[in-house]
Amino acid sequence: MSRLPTMAMLSLLGVALFISWYLPAHHGIWFTLDSRIYHAVNHQAVRHPQFADFLAITNNRIFDLGSLLTMGALYLRYFLRADAAGRHRMLAIVLALIITALVLNQLGHLVPVSHVSPSRYFKATPDVVSIAELTHIPTKEFSSDSFPGDHGMLLMIFAAFMLHYFGRRAFLQAVLIFLFFSAAVAMRW
Template identity: 50%
Template sequence: MRRLPAVILLNILGIALFVSWYLPSHHGFWSRLDTAIFMFFNHIAANSHAYAVFLAVTNYRAFDITSLLAMGLLYLHYLLRTPPDRRYQLISLGIVMLLSALVLNQLGHLLPVSRPSPTLFFQNEDGVVRVSQFSRIPTKDASMDSFPGDHGMMLMIFAAYMLRYFGGRAFACGMAIVVLFSLPRVMIGAHWFSDIAVGSLSVVLVGLSWWLMTDASDKAVSWFNQRLPGVRDRRYQ
């Protein structure tokens, strides 16, 4: 495979990233960084009801629709720019992207890690607040098992597909979506920073590299494309 060296390099980076967090006692410098980030945002929430309400709204389950809408609009932009005879191929690509995201998310949760979110870990500390209680809005501000960040992983997978099939500009837009919609989970304390920066990213680097940097994804797109009705050109090019 032409891209095998790059695939191996990404696997090494992903494994090294995970090991840098997993092996050190109490997760080493990642723990200090996680704590500092959580305490910074939680202190602001404790002293600003308006900010707490903002966090509650941006982490409300229904607000997740906005991230889906953002990804959908970006994908629609490229779909509409594609010649009509190739649009079925992008529909097949969308199916493959969704299925690979679901599979990779399940595999990510097989990692030998289970830990509560910072809101639960620090819930007995003086000055620490739960945004759902402080704002009285039933929002997602805690998780009994927050590693890896599944929401952030889904967003990263979307960005990786944008890079693979649509290029650098699409990837930049995809990464903006990653930051914009994963950061609120960290700010409210539903996830540690390392849940996303280590957990989500390491899984994507290892798992998705074998899928997107080989011909596996192209073959899957072609397989689905052959089974969509009304398709003439059945190969992804």
């Protein structure tokens, strides 16, 4: 059975989502949604020091390494179960995954959109508190260009490769990894 119709539909959905964000003045409803989520998370960090610590930890570069190691652990599990021919095939798959991620990352930076991180955008808002003021954990607070997000894109590419080459079970595991690390990255300041 051909996956072409599904791929075309999902691609069109992605383009429609992008257009719904890109075309309206000030990004329409997406800006309102982003602003409300950002302010809600910021206020929770102020009220709950443990949550502020969690945000600081997930904004640390070492946390980024955690997502890479988690993806690697899932891939390694399938790699160790494979025979010699399967392992050679899997090395080619991981090489294709890396090349795909690098190419798509570079293409993503060609999109004529620059979007600073919410922490930089809302920095001057009087009711916003910096994570550095709430915790002493080293953290990355700002990003000058957070669209498209490198971390989310890599996690999606990984999930797509797991679905294509290893089936639904591997895909569901990769989606869980994607959801956890994307949610953590999305709360980045």
